[in-house]
Amino acid sequence: MNLHSFKNSQSCALSEVPFMIMEDFRKDILASIQEGKRLVALFAQPYAEKEMRLYAVLGNDKDGVLSLSSTKIENVYPSLTSECSQAHWFEREIAENWAIRPENHPWLKPIRFIPSYQEGQDLWKRDSILPCVGDYYQVQGEEIHEVAVGPVHAGVIEPGHFRFQCHGEWVYHLEISLGYQHRGIEKELKGGPNKRSLSYMETLAGDTSIGHSHAYLQLIESLGNCQVSPRVHALRGIALELERLANHTGDMGALANDVGFLPTANYCGRIRGDFLNMSALLCGSRFGRSFLKPGGVAFDMDVARIKDLQARIENAKKDVTVAVELLFDTPSVLARFEDTGTVSKETAKALGLVGVAARASGLSLDVRKDYPFGIFASSPIPVVVGKKGDVFARAYTRWLEIQNSIAFIQNILSSLPEGKIKSPVSSLAPNRMIVSLTEGWRGEICHVASTDENGKFSWYKVCDPSFHNWIGLSMSLRNQQISDFPLCNKSFNLSYCGHDL
């Protein structure tokens, strides 16, 4: 029945994207969310001359089917957020980027503090746009105090501003204000692909180079009518899982460090380096830069390097097992992790969380299983689902994923499929729209591109998992001790630049 349903990275003609009047568009989205679908992306972009269209990508996670719908918008449209919290951040983004007002939005503030794409127009009529300047949600009362943290933090991390409303040690509300890392990537991608496009993808969120470039290449190859070989799928899968292993291991160490448990912190810091070095073995870059190329990968693996990687994985597996089991065997660590920063399953679902944070709260969401791509279509990887949604659940979900990823890489390496490592990609099909999903180590990465009549990007939308999940961090802090914020923050470990783009 659904004409507009399609699979992950399957393109459709721009003219085929269902167009509805606003009323139906809203009804359709709200009904779909009721049925259990998820708002993967909601964005506005110009259509033809001087017309703006609102697009919604909905995901039916059970059947692995995506759907697209669109409507025409003027300067004002009725907001979805009050009936569908998943739209909250998206609508603020639309308001900021295009100076379009979502009417009755409960908390309409900029999210990145950048000028509108519509030259000279600004929804808030700001004279000068300064980061994080504006009203914050405030709790009133004699005994309430406000704590402002950032954007400059102790330690080498990205900038972001956190505003706590506290009563003594208790946090009543946390508002997160970002935008310091905005570089204008989406705007820069317009008119592509060109030589810079792939580099933008690799540095869009520096710790997710493989994840984002994988999503981008998937999209390019689908539009460019290119079938990559099974060997390329396998090598890309290995790179993606190595990225996950390095980051998850680093997170385990960082979580241990935040509760002052040094042995695991020190060892995991070192083992993370081992996993990064495995990426370097694959392609010469510890962060997987320049490994993925349109139509394939830059380097093949010979027998000697496969043997080397197998040996290294085996060693790292032993080390990480010792380090992490020590963490989970220590009662004082569990006392800190358990029941800290809990996000219930209902909240996670309502907010549309993705990735590790969603799985830890009990939602079975994993692009690798729900919308299989690349190697995961033929070699599935088990999905880890946690229970309570507290710091412990997020840590333990990571640990189980580390084990699964190691087993997965070992399995692929033992029988690496044959095939050439590069296939030609023709120029992109004109007037198409495509949604490409991958599962980065943080969660679902969504890229949506539309091409013009010359096969160039007329607009490119990137949705990093952090975009969905920052609000989850805010919620996890409700009724928590402010001293537990760093631990909760680390258990989410979200990207600032992935959000800010």
Place this chain on the structure above:
Amino acid sequence: MNANLFIPTLFAVVFAPLILGIINRTKAFFGGRHGQPFLQLYYDLFKLLRKGATYSKTTTYIFRLGPMVGLVCVLLATTLVPFGGIRSFLCFPGDILLFAYILGLMRFFTVLAALDTGSSFEGMGAAREVHFSALAEVAFFLGLIVLAKATSSASFSDMYSSSFPYIWIANSTQMLLVGVAFFLVLLTENARIPVDDPNTHLELTMIHEVMVLDHSGPDFAFILYGSALKLWVLGTIFTQTIFPFRSGSIYLDLLFSFLAMIVLGVIVGIVESTMARLRLLRVPQLLVAAAALSTVALVLSMR
């Protein structure tokens, strides 16, 4: 005047930063690292003393006074505690009270200096520090009463006199209980794990460290040195309570007391390496437990 009287203070002034080096090396060992040099804190102090200090325009003279008053207080405290069987420079009945409150004065000025900055972090740290030290004081004083009762004296030098080992054996249960209570007080007062994490960079979780974030240069050197001295004096009270040993030879006693301090450094390092920090909410429970241990010891000594 007997030159020996200066020995306890001399040991404190010279060796206090070394204990922190030992703690750090123990932690590094458990973490599989080589760790910083034993003398790192001496280098740091030397470096800081040569630097200039930066003062915020919102602060007053209180902010500049804090580190100096703190250092003077803790130096005074070192003259009240005997070491290795050698009597302290100052000793009189009731010096245990002066000791407790001179450290209280040090804290008072650190807290005032922290509040003087007007920073929300420092205010939070100050509130935590005052809250926890008020609870630690109960355990400390009850422990001191047990010692005073057992030794029939109210001066540290008379308590840890040459007859202390015999008194210890007669009251070993109480002494061990008080020793454990003193150890918990020591961890709290010196901002060690499981109460505070001296290594964290996260302002929101800190207790002691966050109060001194705005101090720099020589002021910060005073604070670091003052903390090392505080660890030393509280450490000597703990080690003398838990390891009573007298050989009769002044040199052997000194050597033994010094070794006991090194063992203390290793013990603190092991505690920090094998357990995580407590949730802030649980710290009062730990201190109430320390007070309970002291109370049990007191009840036992009242029989």
